[in-house]
Amino acid sequence: MGIVSQEAIKQFQTLMDQVDEPLKRTFQNVHQGYPLETFGRFLKAREWNVAKAHKMLVDCLNWRVQNEIDNILAKPIVPTELYRSVRDSQLIGLSGYSREGLPVFAIGVGLSTFDKASVHYYVQSHIQINEYRDRIILPSASRKYGKPITTCVKVLDMTGLKLSALSQIKLLTIISTIDDLNYPEKTNTYYIVNAPYIFSACWKVVKPLLQERTRKKVQVLSGCGKDELLKIMDYGSLPHFCKREGSGSSRHSQNGAENCFSLDHHFHQQLCNYIKQQSLIKQPVHPMKQGSFHVDVPEPAAEGTQIAKTIESEFNKFGNGNGLSDSLDDLKINGD
Structure with missing residues (x-):
C-alpha cells in the first residue's frame, strides 16, 4: 500500500471516529474486525477521494440503520416452499474456495428467471447472502488462512441467456445498485463462462462504459472455463457447470450436494x-410470519442507468433488427 493510500485511510479513519454511535455499531457488522481494509474498499470505489468515500460509507451506514440490515439474517423467507421457489429461480451458491482462500460464488445468470416471487423477496435473499458472506463466510476464511480475506470471486454461468432476460433488467439494476453503494469492491474477479453469442455482442458495447477498475475484474473464459479456473482453485471448488464441457448450468441436479444452486447443497442448508437460529434468538416469542423484508433502494448511478439502457438496446437489436433469435444461445465464444 502506497504512502498516498495510507494517508487517505488515516484521514478516513479520523472522519469515521466522529460519526454517531448507531453508525459505529452497524459499522462493526460491515468491517468484521478489518476496518482499514473496509476504508480501502470504499476509497477504491471513489477513486481514493476521501470526502466522497466518507460520504459513501456514511450513506451506507444510514441505509443499514434505516432498513434494519443488521437484523436481516434473523428474517427467514417462509414458508420453505416459497424459499425453495426463490432458490430455484435466483441461481446462486458457494462452490468452494480459491487457493488463496477467497470464497467462490457461482451465479446462474442465464437460467435465473426471477419469476417465482415478488421483487422484495429476491432483494431480501440477495442481501442475506451478502450479509452471510461478510459476517460468516469471510471471517471464517480469514481465521482459517491466517490473513484478512475480505473479497470473493464470482463465476457467472451464461448458459441459457435469452432475449427474455430483458424482463430482468429492472431487478438486476436494483440489486446492482445495492451492491455498488453498500457492498463496494467485494468481488475480486468475475469469470464469465458458457457465454453465448448474444453475450459477446452486448459485452463489446457495454465494456467501454465500465470504469477501468471494473473492466479489469471481468474475464470472459472459453467454454465452461475449467482449464483457466483450475489455475486458481482445486477441482472440488469448481462450480458444477464448469466441471465438463457442454454441461452448462441447471436449476435441478440429481445430486443436490454437488449443485451449489440447490437448496439441498450444504451452503444453503x-x-x-x-x-x-437467529430468528429464534431475536424473536423467541413471536411466530415467523410470511412477508418479505422491504428495503429502500437508492436511485442507480448514471453509469448504471446508462449500462442498463445499453444492454436493453442491444438485446432489442437482436430481437428486432438482425433477425436473430434465442437459438443464438447455442453459439459459444472464446475468451477475449
Missing part, C-alpha cells in the same frame, strides 16, 4: 439453519 447452513445459511437456512443460521437464519432460522
Whole structure:
C-alpha cells in the first residue's frame, strides 16, 4: 500500500471516529474486525477521494440503520416452499474456495428467471447472502488462512441467456445498485463462462462504459472455463457447470450436494439453519410470519442507468433488427 493510500485511510479513519454511535455499531457488522481494509474498499470505489468515500460509507451506514440490515439474517423467507421457489429461480451458491482462500460464488445468470416471487423477496435473499458472506463466510476464511480475506470471486454461468432476460433488467439494476453503494469492491474477479453469442455482442458495447477498475475484474473464459479456473482453485471448488464441457448450468441436479444452486447443497442448508437460529434468538416469542423484508433502494448511478439502457438496446437489436433469435444461445465464444 502506497504512502498516498495510507494517508487517505488515516484521514478516513479520523472522519469515521466522529460519526454517531448507531453508525459505529452497524459499522462493526460491515468491517468484521478489518476496518482499514473496509476504508480501502470504499476509497477504491471513489477513486481514493476521501470526502466522497466518507460520504459513501456514511450513506451506507444510514441505509443499514434505516432498513434494519443488521437484523436481516434473523428474517427467514417462509414458508420453505416459497424459499425453495426463490432458490430455484435466483441461481446462486458457494462452490468452494480459491487457493488463496477467497470464497467462490457461482451465479446462474442465464437460467435465473426471477419469476417465482415478488421483487422484495429476491432483494431480501440477495442481501442475506451478502450479509452471510461478510459476517460468516469471510471471517471464517480469514481465521482459517491466517490473513484478512475480505473479497470473493464470482463465476457467472451464461448458459441459457435469452432475449427474455430483458424482463430482468429492472431487478438486476436494483440489486446492482445495492451492491455498488453498500457492498463496494467485494468481488475480486468475475469469470464469465458458457457465454453465448448474444453475450459477446452486448459485452463489446457495454465494456467501454465500465470504469477501468471494473473492466479489469471481468474475464470472459472459453467454454465452461475449467482449464483457466483450475489455475486458481482445486477441482472440488469448481462450480458444477464448469466441471465438463457442454454441461452448462441447471436449476435441478440429481445430486443436490454437488449443485451449489440447490437448496439441498450444504451452503444453503447452513445459511437456512443460521437464519432460522437467529430468528429464534431475536424473536423467541413471536411466530415467523410470511412477508418479505422491504428495503429502500437508492436511485442507480448514471453509469448504471446508462449500462442498463445499453444492454436493453442491444438485446432489442437482436430481437428486432438482425433477425436473430434465442437459438443464438447455442453459439459459444472464446475468451477475449
